[in-house]
Amino acid sequence: MARVLRWDVIIGLLLVAVFAGGALGSPSFATAGNLSFALGDLGEIALIALAMTMLVVAAEVDLSVASVLGLSSALVGALWDGGMAIETIIPLVVLTGALCGLVNGLLVTRLGLPSLAVTIGTLALYRGLAYVVLGDKAVARFPPQYTALAVDDVPGTFVPYPVALFVLLAVVVAVVLHATGFGRALFAIGAQEQAAFFSGIRVKRIKLLLFVFSGTVAAFAGVVFTLRYGSARADNGLGIELAVIAAVLLGGVDFDGGKGTLGGVIAGVLLIGLLRNLLMLNDVSTEIQSIVTGLLLIVSVLTPRLISLLRPVRTGTSALKGTP
Amino acid sequence: MRPMRLAALTAVLALGVAACGGTTKSSVTSAPAQPPASSAAAAADPDAPIKQGLKLAFLPKQINNPYMTIVAEAGAEAAGEFQGEAKEVGPSDASASSQISYINTLTQQGHDAILISANDPNAVCGPLQQARDKGIKIVSYDSDAAPECRDLFINQASSEEVGRSQVQLLAEMIGHKGEIAILSATANATNQNTWIEFMKDELTKAEYKDMELVKVAYGDDDDQKSFTETQGLLQAYPDLKGIISPTTVGVAAAARYISGSKYKGEVVLTGLGTPNQMRQFVKDGTVEKFALWNPKDLGYLASYAAAALVSGQITGAEGETFKAGKLGERTIGAKGEVILGPPFTFEASNIDDFDF
Numbered sequence: 001m002a003r004v005l006r007w008d009v010i011i012g013l014l015l016v017a018v019f020a021g022g023a024l025g026s027p028s029f030a031t032a033g034n035l036s037f038a039l040g041d042l043g044e045i046a047l048i049a050l051a052m053t054m055l056v057v058a059a060e061v062d063l064s065v066a067s068v069l070g071l072s073s074a075l076v077g078a079l080w081d082g083g084m085a086i087e088t089i090i091p092l093v094v095l096t097g098a099l100c101g102l103v104n105g106l107l108v109t110r111l112g113l114p115s116l117a118v119t120i121g122t123l124a125l126y127r128g129l130a131y132v133v134l135g136d137k138a139v140a141r142f143p144p145q146y147t148a149l150a151v152d153d154v155p156g157t158f159v160p161y162p163v164a165l166f167v168l169l170a171v172v173v174a175v176v177l178h179a180t181g182f183g184r185a186l187f188a189i190g191a192q193e194q195a196a197f198f199s200g201i202r203v204k205r206i207k208l209l210l211f212v213f214s215g216t217v218a219a220f221a222g223v224v225f226t227l228r229y230g231s232a233r234a235d236n237g238l239g240i241e242l243a244v245i246a247a248v249l250l251g252g253v254d255f256d257g258g259k260g261t262l263g264g265v266i267a268g269v270l271l272i273g274l275l276r277n278l279l280m281l282n283d284v285s286t287e288i289q290s291i292v293t294g295l296l297l298i299v300s301v302l303t304p305r306l307i308s309l310l311r312p313v314r315t316g317t318s319a320l321k322g323t324p
Numbered sequence: 325m326r327p328m329r330l331a332a333l334t335a336v337l338a339l340g341v342a343a344c345g346g347t348t349k350s351s352v353t354s355a356p357a358q359p360p361a362s363s364a365a366a367a368a369d370p371d372a373p374i375k376q377g378l379k380l381a382f383l384p385k386q387i388n389n390p391y392m393t394i395v396a397e398a399g400a401e402a403a404g405e406f407q408g409e410a411k412e413v414g415p416s417d418a419s420a421s422s423q424i425s426y427i428n429t430l431t432q433q434g435h436d437a438i439l440i441s442a443n444d445p446n447a448v449c450g451p452l453q454q455a456r457d458k459g460i461k462i463v464s465y466d467s468d469a470a471p472e473c474r475d476l477f478i479n480q481a482s483s484e485e486v487g488r489s490q491v492q493l494l495a496e497m498i499g500h501k502g503e504i505a506i507l508s509a510t511a512n513a514t515n516q517n518t519w520i521e522f523m524k525d526e527l528t529k530a531e532y533k534d535m536e537l538v539k540v541a542y543g544d545d546d547d548q549k550s551f552t553e554t555q556g557l558l559q560a561y562p563d564l565k566g567i568i569s570p571t572t573v574g575v576a577a578a579a580r581y582i583s584g585s586k587y588k589g590e591v592v593l594t595g596l597g598t599p600n601q602m603r604q605f606v607k608d609g610t611v612e613k614f615a616l617w618n619p620k621d622l623g624y625l626a627s628y629a630a631a632a633l634v635s636g637q638i639t640g641a642e643g644e645t646f647k648a649g650k651l652g653e654r655t656i657g658a659k660g661e662v663i664l665g666p667p668f669t670f671e672a673s674n675i676d677d678f679d680f
Contacts (some may be wrong), residue, residue, distance in 0.1 A: 028432035037428040037451075085346025136512055138420070140446035140470075143347045151450060225421075229447040233420050280429040286387060286416040 007252035007304045008264025015271045022278040029281055032158035040151065040228065042273040043162035044069065044221040044237065046266070048244045049251075050166075050173045051214040053265045055115075056248050057177070058210060059190040059257025060108065063119040065218040065244060067126035068100045069237040072222025074130040077139030077232025086146055090223050097219020098212050100126055105211030109204040115211075123241070130234035139232040150227035162224045174262045182206070190257025246293070247272055250300045272296075368644050372636045378408030380630050381430045382623070383440040385467065386418040390680040391598060391619055392441065395466065398623030399439065405649055406631055410439075420444035427451040431458055437630035440474075441466035449473040461633040465626040475633055475640040477661045478626045480617040483515065485666050486570070487522025489615060490594065491532065493669065494566045497592045497612055501534040502565030505557050507578055507595075509545040509571040519570050538564070543574045550577035558587050569595035575614060579605035599670055599678040606675050615667040619680060622664055625651055629662055 023030035048065050055062050072093045079089045100122070107118045154164050177183040188196040189203055197203045226232045251268030253260030272293060279289050382399050384392035396412035403410040413430070415422035420443050428451055430438050438455060442448045442464055452462050452473040462469070465478040494504060506523065508516045520540060527537055538561050543550025550573055558564060558581075569575035575595035579602060582588050588610055597614045605611045625648050632638045632646035640660045648654050654662050670678070 028434070031432065034428070034432045037425075041425055041428075080349055083349050085348045087346035136510065138444060138446065140449075141349075141352060143352045146347070147450070228450075229421050229424070229444070230450060231420060231444050231447040233444065235419060236421065238419055239417075277425070277429070280413075280425065281432060283411070283413065286414070290416070 007300065007307075008261045008267060010303070011251060011264055011267045011271055011300070015267050015274070018271060018275050018278060022274065022281075026278060026281050029278055032153075034277070034281070036153050036158040036160055038273055038277040039158070039163045040160040041277075042269055043160065043166060043228070044225050045240055045243050045247060045273075046163070046166045046269045047169065047221045047224070048214075048218050048240070049247050049265055049269050050169055050262070051210070051217040052244050052248050053251070053253055053260065053262055054173065054177060054186055055210050055214055056245075056253045056255060057190050057257060057260050058186045058207060059193065060115040060207060060210065061119065061245070061255075062101075062104060062115065062211060062214045062218075063241050063245075064100065064104060064122040064126055065214060065221075066237045066239060066241040067123045067130065068097050068215050068218035069222035069225060069240065070234055071100065071126045071130040071133065072097055072219040073226040073232045073236040074134035074234040076223060076226045077137070078133050080142065080232065081139045086143055093223055094216055094219045097222070098216040100219070101212040101215020102208070104215065105208035108211065109208050127234070127238075134232065134234045136234075140230055142227055142230055142232075147227050147230050150224055162228070170262065170266060177262055186210075187258050190254075190259070192258075243272070246297055250297060252300070252304065254304075268300075368639045368641070369636050370638070370645065374406045374408075374631045374637070375436075375635045376407045378403065378406070378437070378631055378634055379435045380408060380410040380437050380439060380627060381433075381435045382410060382412040382414075382626075383423060383426050383430065383438055384412065384414045385441050385443050386416060386422075387412065387414040388416065390600065392466075394619045394680045395441075395623035395626070398620040399627040400623075402624040402627035402649060403631070406628075408436075408627075408631060410627060418443050420447045423448055424451050427455060431455040431460060434458075435460060436634045437461040437463060439463045439465055439626050439630055440469060442469040443467070445470045461630060463626055463630045463633065465622055471659050475660065476629050476638075476656065477659070478622060478629055479661045479663045480619075480622050481665070481667050482663050483518040484522050485663075486596070486615075487519040488526040489667050490519065490568050490570055490596070491523050491526040493613055493615060494568050494592060494594050495532060495535060497594065498535075498565045500531060503536050503538045503561055503563050504566040504568065505538055505561065505564055506540045507550060507553055507557065507567055507569040507571075507574045508540055508542050509574060511542050513545075513571075516570055523568065523570075543569075543571070543577060545571055545573045547573055547577045550574040551581050554578040554581040555585075558582075558585070558591065564591055566592040566594070569593065569597075571595065572597050572601060572616075575611075576601040576605075579610050583608055583610040596667075597670075598680055599675050600680055602670065603675055606670070606672050613669050613671045615669050617664055618668040621651060621668075624649065625654065625662065625664055629654070 028034055075093045075096060076089055104119055104122055107113050108115045149161050151160060153160050185201045185206055188201055193203060225236055247269040248265050251265030253265060276289055380403055382396035384396060400410040413426055423443055427448060431454060438460055445468060449470045452469060456462060462474040463476045463478060464474045466480060468477045506520060508520060527535060539557060541553045541557055543553045567578055569578050575597040578593055582591060582593055583605055593611050594614050596616050598616060602611060602614055628648035638644040638646050642656055642658055645653050645655045656662055
């Protein structure tokens with residue numbers, strides 16, 4: 001019973017329902033063109049969500065990801081405008097992202113500051129740096145072979161290249177998170193940090209790594225974003241940290257740490273994206289779209305609580321075991 | 325440790341590749357520009373009838389913006405005149421990328437034409453091209469998309485006309501005499517700076533020899549900053565006779581300051597403003613006249629232009645003409661631009677005809 005009621009399973013089923021509903025009710029929904037676009041539109045959020053899932057499982061959060069994306073985009077623009085080769089720019093920018101993550105991680109682990117506070121600070125800081133780098137300008141005209149790489153589908157499919165890359169990375173993260181000692185360490189840290197520490201897990205080292213990974217992925221997402229839109233701007237990706245966190249939440253990852261599955265998060269990302277796409281195709285106004293997404297989120301937080309309240313009643317004895 | 329090592333490895337590999345030479349800005353820009361995808365092959369037939377039942381979609385910078393809504397409503401009214409329909413959809417925020425998914429949706433829904441006020445000329449380019457590949461005509465209005473990604477741009481007013489007419493408007497009210505100042509938006513706002521250049525050029529003419537531009541101030545399109553900048557201007561230049569603020573935020577903030585100060589009735593303020601923001605200042609006598617294009621005409625013209633494109637009356641080439649209902653015949657200028665006309669002057673007698 002408990003197994004069936006798991007929230008990530010419910011989200012997965014909801015996703016299937018939305019897809020089936022869309023395919024039946026809206027002729028242009030389940031077409032290769034539309035799906036390719038809808039998936040491509042989720043690429044950056046999905047990529048960042050991978051790193052965010054690991055952080056949230058370890059009871060940390062990184063709110064600066066969208067700003068790192070913006071800084072990365074601004075850097076791509078400024079360096080490209082300055083005549084540097086795109087092949088040099090991309091690794092440089094991704095390294096900068098790793099550095100941004102390192103700063104977050106050091107502040108959290110070495111100074112013991114809460115990640116919420118640290119990354120709210122760097123959210124403003126990195127976005128500010130992005131404006132310092134590029135100002136109000138927009139840089140465009142990137143090499144077509146690279147912009148095509150950010151938009152085009154893998155031949156014979158409706159999966160854009162960035163999404164294919166996401167799938168590969170998702171497999172790696174899923175294995176790391178759910179089938180390795182490192183992954184188990186993350187859950188242990190999230191569930192009971194002190195216990196994890198005393199059982200020999202290098203808590204600080206692992207957290208530092210997670211922040212570096214998060215910054216790296218966000219910066220890479222910034223490169224994808226810039227090439228996909230063909231426009232480098234300091235305000236690119238403004239606010240998408242909330243979309244990422246919404247997807248992680250919707251996917252059933254517990255914000256107190258220690259609980260969650262990557263599958264749930266991926267289903268969460270897809271659910272938000274496809275639902276929005278479907279609502280748009282049916283000319284549902286932007287306001288209603290926000291209301292639907294908002295309600296879905298509240299339900300996603302509420303339902304697991306309700307389930308855990310109901311469960312002791314059903315099984316009788318487990319209430320005595322004092323599961324929190 | 326694994327993610328770190330992976331990242332480092334990728335970085336090293338990529339840098340290695342980069343060292344073997346790469347793609348730079350100069351190697352891209354030196355490549356021949358893509359020819360415009362507009363159907364230059366299809367000849368225009370100026371006498372073709374406007375097709376019935378056309379489906380047009382207005383995609384403004386953002387919805388719930390009164391100005392944009394008026395444009396789209398006027399567009400729908402025009403569409404009604406030729407038995408078509410027009411709807412307005414769009415994002416709730418005006419960020420560069422927010423329009424993209426709407427372009428995709430409109431493409432999937434199979435509209436005849438998309439009319440867009442682009443938030444970012446380049447970010448919308450790719451999706452607009454995809455729409456055109458499916459035979460959808462693209463008309464930009466208010467804020468242009470990159471020219472190679474649209475068929476026509478309905479320009480609300482030429483920069484030159486805006487700049488010169490602002491000076492003319494002010495000169496007329498201060499009797500062509502005295503110190504004047506400009507309150508602009510940000511120091512690097514492209515449109516504002518172009519207008520200011522034309523204002524300066526206009527001021528070099530003999531008829532303005534007694535007028536002197538003493539200062540260009542920047543209110544950054546921020547209400548509070550524009551308010552304080554106005555205050556600063558008036559204190560620094562006690563002989564100031566007039567202020568031009570070619571930005572809706574600036575002119576409203578300046579009017580608010582002047583209306584509550586001793587300068588009311590002494591210093592003439594004009595600029596580009598919206599009737600709703602300026603109404604009370606026109607009524608209380610702070611501002612006599614200000615200008616802006618007429619958004620109703622903008623939407624109306626955009627709709628007719630889209631219909632003419634879809635019906636094959638025009639292809640978007642320079643010199644072609646089409647009939648735009650009550651606005652009469654219009655000619656396509658260079659770079660596929662159709663100019664709406666000179667800015668419209670709002671004053672006490674007509675301001676109540678407008679609600680935006």
